[in-house]
Every structure is written in structure tokens, then in C-alpha cells.
Amino acid sequence: MTTAITLSGVGKRFGPTIAVDNISAALSAGRVTGLVGADGAGKTTLMRLMAGLLNPDDGSISVNGDIGYMPQRFGLYEDLTVSENLRLYAELRSLAPAEQPAIFARLLDFSGLDGFQTRLAGKLSGGMKQKLGLACALVATPSLLLLDEPSVGVDPVSRRQLWRMVHELAEQGVGVVWSTAYLDEAERCHEVLLLDQGRLLHVGPPAELTKRVEGRCFVIKGGADRRKVQLETSARPDVRDSLIQGASVRLVMEEGAPPPKVEGHEVSAVPPRFEDAFITLLERKAAIPTLPPRHRPAVPTDGIAVRATDLVRRFDDFVAVDQVSFAVKAGEIFGLLGPNGAGKSTTFRMLCGLLPVSSGIAEVGGRDLAHAAAQGRQNLGYMSQKFSLYPDLSVQQNLNFFSGIYGLAGKTQRQTIATMRDVFALDPYGGTNAGALPLGFKQRLALACAIMHGPDTLFLDEPTSGVDPLVRREFWTHINAMAAEGVSVLVTTHFLDEAEYCDRLGIIFAGKLIALGTPDEIKAQARSDAIPDPTLEDAFVALVEKAQTS
Structure with a gap:
């Protein structure tokens, strides 16, 4: 098998900080290699070294052929149209003008952007921006394609499309390096380089690492106190990892330790995941400080903290939110899911009083925000997706x-x-x-700023987009603790393993609410002979595809 890039003892320092520490590996052409690790592991630094944007302090890098590079940021010019971005990259790569129309037509078809040539890049959805970025990186087909966290902020449908595109490239012989903090993506790679604090911990197929925790993974089912069970088990020294998964709690035990017995609950073994193995491979078990106790939130007499009734939001002739209704109880964590551009953030902003409703009623803490927006905002916290x-x-x-x-x-x-x-x-x-x-x-800073006044209701718009599993666990420890005290939490996310932590979910597509229920109820809607045990991502994609055709 042809080698696309060879790393030999590569090291990089920034002052006293060792960002990349003596890394050696040979990555093959025609395969997708995942560059995986927590925040600060050295992924972006190593990616930039491979792209030739940084020079190594130690070792050497050998590339067999041309490189295509899609960076985390600044890959597109948002004031240029789709076609203008493609033309700019073609000229940067010295592509002959006579060759450009045929290549652009192929890339537009490949990326699903045909018909959007005149749209400004800044007006594209998150998923479409990433697909345009990938198309720009492919104007001259490279031998090696470097993708630095291409799926951050991308919905599950678009993420699957990106993976399909990347595997098609690999089948054509292109070597692909995909950097990610989402560990479910590692399982889609042919092999992974797992980094931690600049050091290479594992090289090889993801299944090799996952096998290391066989017999150590369990779920605790039953009862209505999953947050209490998760909190108690996470404090045990023989438990390596504990997190909520739908109505259950998933455990990874220390090697040789039996699962705990929890009265009134069923404990059963489950197959390991790559994320389970990743957590055990780290030398540290996350110690998460707790927020101090706060006052109990005021609860309206009907127990409903947030209520959306037939919410509609129009922008000229475009209906962004169309007759959306749901209610969030005090102390409940409610997840709002949907593809990019579905209307989630617009719904959030109406419920925060930041955007007026076109019709319908938005209530927070029993107050109609159309008549008491200032009073309604006093007792809520808002962490926006940006800004x-x-x-x-x-x-x-x-x-x-x-x-x-x-x-x-x-x-x-x-x-x-x-x-x-x-x-x-x-x-x-x-x-x-x-x-x-x-x-x-x-x-972390954004969440701190949103909660320092002790809000009764907390709105979190994609709070963990792009962060690693350790930071995600930290965030949800704080969120669960606040919910246990009676704080009502509304959260949007594209990372559907995270949506399992919510009490209930609503899925929005094309401005309409197409599903409402607990995570397990949502998953049950996608169960079939072909998929007897669907993930939440399976259910999300199935429900969106059904809505598209209805």
C-alpha cells in the first residue's frame, strides 16, 4: 500500500510548551486516518505541520504528492459567492481557465451545491459551508487531503454526507486525514492517531483500541433517578467513566472490577465503544469541581418554566419557525434538535426575548415575553452559539x-x-x-458568564460544539447539578450522543416540530428489522428523511 505521508520523530514547541512530542507514523494513501484527541492534544499543530504551514523543531515529514488542506477557520471568503470561492481557489492552484468549468461542475455535483452557485458563502448553512470548503480543497485533486475538524457545528445529516464524500475520495486513492474531537467519528476511520498532550498514545485501526475495554462496559437501567445514579457511580474509585445514556447510565469499570449493584436497577454488559477506550487510555480521571448551592428557582403554579405556543417567525416571505409548540417543566433538561437552518436558534432567540415573535406566544417563568420581555429576561441565562x-x-x-x-x-x-x-x-x-x-x-468562560447570576432558566445554544469528551462531561456535570436544583435547561446540539443526556427532545425540520419525546421514545420511532437497536443519530436521520418526503 502506498504511503501518503511519513512522520519521523516530529516535534514542535511554542516556548516552554511542547505541542507535539516525538511523533512517528506512516499514513497510507486510499485510507481515512483519524487524528483524535482532547482539546490541547496537539491535533491542529500536527495538522499544520503536515500542511507545511509550520516547520518542525525536531524530526522530518515526507509527503508523497500534492496536499489539499481545509483549515478549521478562514477557509472561505464569506463575501464571495460559491462560484467565486471555487474560482479563487482554482486560480491559487494555477488551474487553467479552460479546465475550470468541467471541474467546477463535477465538484458542485459531488458536494450537492449545484444550484447554489450565486449564493454568498456567508449565507450558507454550516453543513453547506463545510461541503464548499471541501470542494475548494479539491479543485486540484490532491494525493493527501488534510481536514481540520470539518464537522464542527454540522448537523448529523450533513455530517453523514461529508463522510460519504470523504470515503469516495479514499476509494479513488486519496489519503485523507480527518481531525476530530468527536470520538464516534473515529470509528468511521480506517485507522487513528490518538494524541494526548502532544504525545502519540495509539496508532492503528480503531477496533484495536476498542477491544481493550471488552468486558468492562455496562449499563444500569430502571428507576427514575438516573442523574443520582450517575453522580454516585462517577464518584466510585472502581468506575473509570459514568455518563447518562437515554434512560440508562453507562459505566466503564476499572480493569478487573465488577459492576456495582444498584438496588432496584438492572445492570447488564454492553459492547464497548471507541470513546470508552479513549477515556480509559488517558492517565487521568477527570475531577470536576462543583458549583456552590444556589436558591431554589421560582416555579409557576402550573410547573411549566418555558412554554412555546404556536410560535411563528417570518423574515419577509420566509417562514423560519412555523407553529412550534412545546413546554419545559421546572428542573427539566429539554433538547432542541434539527439540521442546520431548521429554526432552532430562531426559536431560542424568541424564547429569550431577543427576537420578537411574528405570531404565537413565548412564555418564560409564566410571563408572556411580548408584554414583559425585560422581566422575563431577568431570571434567565443565555449562552449563544456565537458572540x-x-x-x-x-x-x-x-x-x-x-x-x-x-x-x-x-x-x-x-x-x-x-x-x-x-x-x-x-x-x-x-x-x-x-x-x-x-x-x-x-x-467554559461563556457558560460561567451565562450562569453567574443564578438564573431560573438556562438557554444553551450548542454549548459543547467542537469540545472534547472530557470538557463535555464537565459541562454536563454542571448542567445536571443545576437541573437537580430546579433550574430549567433548554439546549441545542448537533452531537446526538450528548442529546441522550436530555429528559425530552424536540426535533425541528424546515421550521416545524416533527418529533417530541424522551430520547428512548425518539429512538423507538426508527426501530426496524434492519436497525433493531437504533442510535439517536439513526432516528434523527430517519425522521428528517421522512419529513423531507412527506
Whole structure:
């Protein structure tokens, strides 16, 4: 098998920080290699070294052929149309003008963007932007294609389309390196390079690593106290990992340890996943500090914290949200799912009082936001998908600003900021501008700013997009703890393993609510002879495809 790229003792330092530490590997052409690891593992640095954008301090890199590179950011010019972006990349790659029309037609068909040639890149959905970025990287077919976290912010339907496109390229002989923090994606690769703190922990097929935890994975079923069970089991020294999965709790035990017995619950063995093996391979078990107790939220007499009744939002002739209705109980975690552009964030913004409704009723804490938006917003926290932070302000300045606009002052403000810096491990970054933070710490800071005033209702719009499993577990430990105290949480996510943590889910497609129920109820709608045990992603894709054809 032809080698696409060879890494020999590659190292890279930034001052005293070792970003990449003596990595050696040979990656094959015609195969998809996953570059996997937690935030700060060295994935992007290694990707940039392979792309020739950085020079290694140690070792050497040998590439057999041309390179195509799709970076995390700044790959597209959003003020240019789809066609103009393709033309720009073609000219950068010195593609002859006579060859361009046929290549563009092939790439537009391949990426599903035919018909969108005149649309500005900035007006595309997240999934369409990523597919355009991939098309731009392919204007001259490379021997090696480097994709730096291409699925961040992309919905499950578009993510499957991206994977189909990438595997088609591999079948044509292109070597593909796909960097990701989503460990379910590692299972779709032919082989993986697993990094942690700059070191290479594993090279080979993902199944090789997954086999290491066979016989150590279990689920606890039954009872209505899954959050209590998860909290208690995660504190046990013989439990390596514990997380909520639908109505169950999934455990990974330390080697040789039997599963715990939980009264009133059934414990059964389950096949391991790559993420289970990843967690056990790390030398550390995450220790997550807890938020201090807070006041019990005020609960309306009917027990409903958030209610959407026939919500409609129009932008000129376009209906972004169409007759959406649901209710969120006090202390409930409600997940709002849907493809890019489905209307999730628009629904969120109406329920936060940030966007007026065209018709229908949005209520928070028993208040109709059309008549009492200011009072309704006083007791809610909002972490938006973008623009939650001021990037040119430091961590401390962001905390000072947001605590001030939420009405905190004096000793209370100082104590609250100190608590947030401690709980979210922000002390080392106090003077760092928010825009320069690693992604995981940006998200930590954004969550801290959203909750420092002790909101009764919390809106989280894709709070863990692109973060690694350790940060995701940290976030959900805090979210679960707040829900246990009675805080109502609405969350959007494209990462459907994470949606399993919610009490109930609503799926929006083309502005309409097409499904509503618990995670297990949603999965049951996709059960068939072909898929007897569907994942939530299987169910999501099936429901969206059904809605598209109805």
C-alpha cells in the first residue's frame, strides 16, 4: 500500500510548551486516518505541520504528492459567492481557465451545491459551508487531503454526507486525514492517531483500541433517578467513566472490577465503544469541581418554566419557525434538535426575548415575553452559539462585564467571579483575551458568564460544539447539578450522543416540530428489522428523511 505521508520523530514547541512530542507514523494513501484527541492534544499543530504551514523543531515529514488542506477557520471568503470561492481557489492552484468549468461542475455535483452557485458563502448553512470548503480543497485533486475538524457545528445529516464524500475520495486513492474531537467519528476511520498532550498514545485501526475495554462496559437501567445514579457511580474509585445514556447510565469499570449493584436497577454488559477506550487510555480521571448551592428557582403554579405556543417567525416571505409548540417543566433538561437552518436558534432567540415573535406566544417563568420581555429576561441565562464573549476583552474583563449587566456588584460580584474562575479553571487565563483562548476554555468562560447570576432558566445554544469528551462531561456535570436544583435547561446540539443526556427532545425540520419525546421514545420511532437497536443519530436521520418526503 502506498504511503501518503511519513512522520519521523516530529516535534514542535511554542516556548516552554511542547505541542507535539516525538511523533512517528506512516499514513497510507486510499485510507481515512483519524487524528483524535482532547482539546490541547496537539491535533491542529500536527495538522499544520503536515500542511507545511509550520516547520518542525525536531524530526522530518515526507509527503508523497500534492496536499489539499481545509483549515478549521478562514477557509472561505464569506463575501464571495460559491462560484467565486471555487474560482479563487482554482486560480491559487494555477488551474487553467479552460479546465475550470468541467471541474467546477463535477465538484458542485459531488458536494450537492449545484444550484447554489450565486449564493454568498456567508449565507450558507454550516453543513453547506463545510461541503464548499471541501470542494475548494479539491479543485486540484490532491494525493493527501488534510481536514481540520470539518464537522464542527454540522448537523448529523450533513455530517453523514461529508463522510460519504470523504470515503469516495479514499476509494479513488486519496489519503485523507480527518481531525476530530468527536470520538464516534473515529470509528468511521480506517485507522487513528490518538494524541494526548502532544504525545502519540495509539496508532492503528480503531477496533484495536476498542477491544481493550471488552468486558468492562455496562449499563444500569430502571428507576427514575438516573442523574443520582450517575453522580454516585462517577464518584466510585472502581468506575473509570459514568455518563447518562437515554434512560440508562453507562459505566466503564476499572480493569478487573465488577459492576456495582444498584438496588432496584438492572445492570447488564454492553459492547464497548471507541470513546470508552479513549477515556480509559488517558492517565487521568477527570475531577470536576462543583458549583456552590444556589436558591431554589421560582416555579409557576402550573410547573411549566418555558412554554412555546404556536410560535411563528417570518423574515419577509420566509417562514423560519412555523407553529412550534412545546413546554419545559421546572428542573427539566429539554433538547432542541434539527439540521442546520431548521429554526432552532430562531426559536431560542424568541424564547429569550431577543427576537420578537411574528405570531404565537413565548412564555418564560409564566410571563408572556411580548408584554414583559425585560422581566422575563431577568431570571434567565443565555449562552449563544456565537458572540457570547467579547474576544478583545480579557477573561477577567468579560466576567466583570457580564456580572455587572446581570446586576451583581460589590462583595457579591467579587465572590461570584472568584467562584467562577475557580470552578471553571480560568485562573491561569485571567489576563488572556477571550479570543485567544483554547476552544474548551472559551466555552467554559461563556457558560460561567451565562450562569453567574443564578438564573431560573438556562438557554444553551450548542454549548459543547467542537469540545472534547472530557470538557463535555464537565459541562454536563454542571448542567445536571443545576437541573437537580430546579433550574430549567433548554439546549441545542448537533452531537446526538450528548442529546441522550436530555429528559425530552424536540426535533425541528424546515421550521416545524416533527418529533417530541424522551430520547428512548425518539429512538423507538426508527426501530426496524434492519436497525433493531437504533442510535439517536439513526432516528434523527430517519425522521428528517421522512419529513423531507412527506
